[in-house]
Amino acid sequence: MPNRGYMLAGVVLVLDQISKYWVMNVIRLPDSGGMDVLAFFRLTFVGNAGVSMGLLPAGSDLARWLLTFVTAGIALAVAFWLRREKHVVDIAALGLVLGGAIGNIIDRVRFGYVVDFLHFFWQQYSFYVFNLADAAITLGVILLLARAVFAPSDSAKPATDGKANDA
Incomplete structure (x- = not known):
């Protein structure tokens, strides 16, 4: 079942990169800066050099690559966690x-x-400007x-050997 998690990661990655290609190369949003779509939604180009929502700006090449490697380390940890995960929601x-x-990460490198x-x-x-990758990360963390918070803890389950849990 963890393969489904990797497949979902691939779908998110492809959709994210297609949307960014479209924004950068098809409608050329960086040239105009923005485009009104609905009364409450606008396509607004932001080149975010910092962490999520512009926090901790990475103003130098050293900071950029450090942030890239830290993010890659976190992604690697998530990939290993995913290999062992059994619950469908967590996957x-x-x-x-x-x-x-x-x-x-691909954006930071490119x-x-x-x-x-x-x-x-x-x-x-006005809410923060974000992308599909940010939305996926946020939804995943939620x-x-x-x-x-809401799943029953393992200590609430009956013991498998017929004895009561002491915890």
Whole structure:
């Protein structure tokens, strides 16, 4: 079943890279800076050199590559975790995180920044500009946290040897 997680990661990666190709090369969003789509949604080009939502900006090549290698290390850890995971929700969550992380790593290597372009807002309230990889990572983390908080703990299950759990 973990192969499904890797397959989901591949789907996320492909969709993320296709959307970024479209934004960069087909509609050439960097040239215009933005494009209104709906009353609450705009395509807005942002070259994000920092961590998620522009936090911890990586203003130098050293910081860029350090951030790239740290992110790659996290992606590798998620890939190993995925190999051992058995629960279908966790497999999906880890697949989302892995695909999104790899998509953003590719951007950092290719461009030196992550291509962000999805911009939702309402009246004077503006949300962070993000991409499909960021959305996948966020959804994956939410799923993992929800399972950790709401799933019954192993200590609540009856002991398999017929004895009560002391924990």
